[in-house]
């Protein structure tokens with residue numbers, strides 16, 4: 001049986017990790033952040049420039065898009081645990097290599113054990129492949145999949161809204177649907193505010 005570590009212990013292990021060469025080129029590892037009792041966990045791809053500098057996930061342009069999308073689901077960032085499939089920045093933001101993905105996997109597994117979320121939202125292809133091998137994002141985005149006791153919800157990576165603006169409306173619809181599902185599953189209260197409801201209240 002795998003021992004359950006606390007999030008702080010996992011973060012400490014990530015900070016001293018030398019399991020793959022990325023530890024030589026990164027400035028700061030990015031273990032992830034959010035409450036230990038979060039019911040929703042978000043798993044992105046890998047830290048970029050600003051994440052590497054700050055040691056925090058999704059603090060750059062994609063992070064701002066993510067905050068806006070989460071609001072459509074009725075979620076605030078401080079309610080969810082956000083991490084990445086790879087905890088250290090690949091040089092020049094290149095794709096993670098299979099051996100790096102494999103070396104980093106134990107940390108994600110430990111984080112899932114520590115948090116025990118009801119819902120895991122994957123952001124981008126590498127994260128989706130880990131939970132839903134063989135899935136195609138264009139076919140499955142926004143659709144919840146039951147895996148054991150959890151829901152896996154594959155989403156487009158928030159950066160897609162920046163380099164393919166026409167997809168933004170589709171992504172917004174996916175996050176509204178996520179909010180509806182979270183309410184149906186009893187994870188968010190029925191009256192959880194989302195930005196749409198908030199804007200209608202002002203009408």
Ligand code: URA
Nearest residue numbers: 044045046047057058
């Ligand atoms: N993109 C990601 O996938 N993760 C981050 O933390 C930042 C950008």
